[in-house]
Amino acid sequence: MSLIKRLKSLFGGDNQDVIKNESVKEAPVNKDINSKDERSSTDKITEEKTGSSVTQNSTTPKSKESVKTGSKKGAVKKDLVSKAEPVKKSNSKSVEVVNEEPSSEKETKENDSKDKDKVAVEEKDKAEEKDKKGDNMTLLEENLVIKPESVNREFTQLFVDAGIDSVEHCFQCGTCSGGCPSGRRTPYKVRQIVRKCLMGLKDDVISDPSLWMCTTCYTCQERCPRSVKIVEIIKLARNEAVKAGFMAPAHRASGSFVIKTGHVVPINDATKILRKKVGLSELPPTTHSDAEALEDIRAICKATGFDKLIGYNMETNELME
Amino acid sequence: MEIAYFLGCIMNNRYPGIEKATRILFDKLGVTLNDMEGASCCPAPGVFGSFDKKTWVSIAARNLAIAEEMASDLMTECNGCFGSLFEANEELQHDASLKDEVNEVLSEVGKEYNGSINVRHFAEVLYNSIGIDKLGELVEKQLNLDVAVHYGCHFLKPTDEIGIDNAERPRILDDLVEATGARSVPYKDKMMCCGAGGGLRARDKDVALSITKEKLDNMVDADVDAIVEVCPFCHMQFDVGQVEVNQKYGTNYQIPVFHLAQLYGLAMGLNKEELTLDAHQISSDPALTKLVAELDAYATE
Numbered sequence: 001m002s003l004i005k006r007l008k009s010l011f012g013g014d015n016q017d018v019i020k021n022e023s024v025k026e027a028p029v030n031k032d033i034n035s036k037d038e039r040s041s042t043d044k045i046t047e048e049k050t051g052s053s054v055t056q057n058s059t060t061p062k063s064k065e066s067v068k069t070g071s072k073k074g075a076v077k078k079d080l081v082s083k084a085e086p087v088k089k090s091n092s093k094s095v096e097v098v099n100e101e102p103s104s105e106k107e108t109k110e111n112d113s114k115d116k117d118k119v120a121v122e123e124k125d126k127a128e129e130k131d132k133k134g135d136n137m138t139l140l141e142e143n144l145v146i147k148p149e150s151v152n153r154e155f156t157q158l159f160v161d162a163g164i165d166s167v168e169h170c171f172q173c174g175t176c177s178g179g180c181p182s183g184r185r186t187p188y189k190v191r192q193i194v195r196k197c198l199m200g201l202k203d204d205v206i207s208d209p210s211l212w213m214c215t216t217c218y219t220c221q222e223r224c225p226r227s228v229k230i231v232e233i234i235k236l237a238r239n240e241a242v243k244a245g246f247m248a249p250a251h252r253a254s255g256s257f258v259i260k261t262g263h264v265v266p267i268n269d270a271t272k273i274l275r276k277k278v279g280l281s282e283l284p285p286t287t288h289s290d291a292e293a294l295e296d297i298r299a300i301c302k303a304t305g306f307d308k309l310i311g312y313n314m315e316t317n318e319l320m321e
Numbered sequence: 322m323e324i325a326y327f328l329g330c331i332m333n334n335r336y337p338g339i340e341k342a343t344r345i346l347f348d349k350l351g352v353t354l355n356d357m358e359g360a361s362c363c364p365a366p367g368v369f370g371s372f373d374k375k376t377w378v379s380i381a382a383r384n385l386a387i388a389e390e391m392a393s394d395l396m397t398e399c400n401g402c403f404g405s406l407f408e409a410n411e412e413l414q415h416d417a418s419l420k421d422e423v424n425e426v427l428s429e430v431g432k433e434y435n436g437s438i439n440v441r442h443f444a445e446v447l448y449n450s451i452g453i454d455k456l457g458e459l460v461e462k463q464l465n466l467d468v469a470v471h472y473g474c475h476f477l478k479p480t481d482e483i484g485i486d487n488a489e490r491p492r493i494l495d496d497l498v499e500a501t502g503a504r505s506v507p508y509k510d511k512m513m514c515c516g517a518g519g520g521l522r523a524r525d526k527d528v529a530l531s532i533t534k535e536k537l538d539n540m541v542d543a544d545v546d547a548i549v550e551v552c553p554f555c556h557m558q559f560d561v562g563q564v565e566v567n568q569k570y571g572t573n574y575q576i577p578v579f580h581l582a583q584l585y586g587l588a589m590g591l592n593k594e595e596l597t598l599d600a601h602q603i604s605s606d607p608a609l610t611k612l613v614a615e616l617d618a619y620a621t622e
Contacts, residue, residue, distance in 0.1 A: 163416075181514050182521070185531050213528060215521045216367035217514035218478035222488050231479070238371040247372070250523040254368055258380070262361035264368065265330040271337060274597050278341045284333035285356040293359030296383060296430035303426045306376040 155202035167233055169226040170194050176220030176230055188213035190220050197233055206241035255310040256319050262287025262297045325388035325395045326354035329402040330362050331553035338597025342586030350451055357387045363405035367519030379426040381409035382434040389437050398443035400552035404475025407440040411482055444551045445485050448493050456500045460588040463502030465615040469545040470494045470505045473552040474514050498549050501588040508543035517558035530569055533562045537574050547577045547608045549584050556580050564602045577605040
């Protein structure tokens with residue numbers, strides 16, 4: 001019964017929605033997102049056999065509890081898509097069951113409480129039962145199961161509060177991924193990220209380096225038949241990632257240039273010479289030639305807490321280690 | 322007409338020939354470009370917008386406030402700056418609580434955002450406020466070039482907010498390019514991104530270059546003489562990035578890269594030094610040689 005309860009909360013309705021159908025014994029609850037280990041997406045990206053190399057110059061989470069480390073390479077190979085997809089309402093009476101039997105070693109690693117052990121056993125039993133019936137149609141692996149405790153409702157609410165309630169309109173057609181230039185060469189799956197944002201799988205979304213593969217080209221958003229503000233979703237998800245400490249060193253550097261100079265690409269000596277040569281002022285009439293204006297930028301960054309966000313020390317004028 | 326001229330970062334700090342050509346062009350057109358003293362980075366939409374929305378919109382609002390004090394519309398010739406400032410202006414005009422929040426931040430630096438001006442893109446100003454016919458009159462040299470027009474992303478998209486042209490099959494840049502006598506050549510995935518945006522170039526250059534290479538492959542297949550764009554960041558990605566693509570993939574691509582302002586500069590008879598084309602990583606000479614050859618041919622006829 002506890003599973004049913006968890007499912008209820010998973011699908012958001014207190015008691016309506018999914019579980020009206022009494023015959024639903026079990027549903028494909030997928031992938032414990034909390035057990036991040038499998039997916040510490042570093043492995044994910046490197047294992048993905050795309051021609052491109054996705055460098056891992058990023059994401060050391062500030063807080064350890066958000067991403068537990070550890071590795072289970074085998075699990076990583078599984079395409080992320082399959083993780084999100086199985087959470088569907090099932091209104092037929094036969095319901096899929098998580099099939100894969102976890103090794104006892106896995107179990108002890110993953111289930112850190114008695115309660116969880118119980119659930120796992122329960123699931124296992126049911127899985128075996130289904131196996132006997134021969135109606136086990138799922139290729140799901142146990143480690144791909146999303147558990148209710150991974151669902152963060154407030155995360156979904158963030159999008160709604162930010163005016164991006166169109167996240168709720170997505171019907172997962174995949175037009176976005178179909179047109180995505182980054183999706184063709186990296187593990188970035190925009191459709192899946194939209195889905196995860198709607199489901200509230202915060203930890204999963206923000207810890208995934210592929211979130212940063214979007215060039216904000218808007219092709220997805222332009223073509224979306226449901227007018228979902230996809231790029232806004234990606235940017236807000238990235239804001240949350242940065243808050244949680246997932247920020248690439250190169251991006252911290254970009255931020256620091258603006259605090260230091262007012263420009264994300266500051267002038268250099270070669271350009272100063274070029275500017276003079278063509279009869280322009282050596283320094284452009286921007287923060288580069290206006291110390292007070294630069295102070296304004298620094299004051300704004302202080303007021304919004306941007307300096308702290310990227311770990312910039314206003315006293316030494318450098319990024320902190 | 323007077324316009325608050327927003328410079329941004331990459332144009333003025335890397336490719337000043339674009340700025341130079343623009344100042345000369347608008348002088349000839351009788352449009353006054355007023356410098357926005359003390360303006361900063363826009364800041365970059367996909368980068369700062371991705372880091373912290375409040376910081377992004379506050380710095381953008383400060384830039385907008387400078388133009389408001391000048392009581393004229395703002396013009397930029399960078400897609401990134403345009404996207405950032407247009408979007409910030411749009412959001413602040415329609416979200417009173419965001420505006421209050423931002424004005425609280427701006428009060429610290431003695432500025433206030435009111436929402437009284439429009440943000441315009443260089444190419445859109447040329448097209449709508451000057452017009453193709455008048456631009457055609459400026460052309461001293463018909464540029465007999467086959468050009469791959471690259472629109473970039475933030476010039477037209479999101480179309481439901483910007484509304485300059487259709488995002489899948491636009492005409493505006495092609496028409497502006499063809500006003501110089503050049504021909505806009507169709508090529509595969511013309512509307513695709515250059516690969517640099519969204520912080521991708523900074524964070525993962527390999528992925529960015531992979532996208533750039535795909536664009537370059539398609540342009541080479543179309544046998545073009547030059548790339549023309551309206552974004553200094555795309556400009557950099559096709560110039561510096563083209564060298565990087567050659568190093569990474571063993572290709573030998575040498576497609577000259579012109580910002581639309583530089584193309585108009587060539588059409589007005591400016592030389593490559595004035596347009597700082599000599600400072601590009603990818604030599605402009607193949608295209609320039611072709612132009613000179615054409616002119617010589619005309620001269621002898």
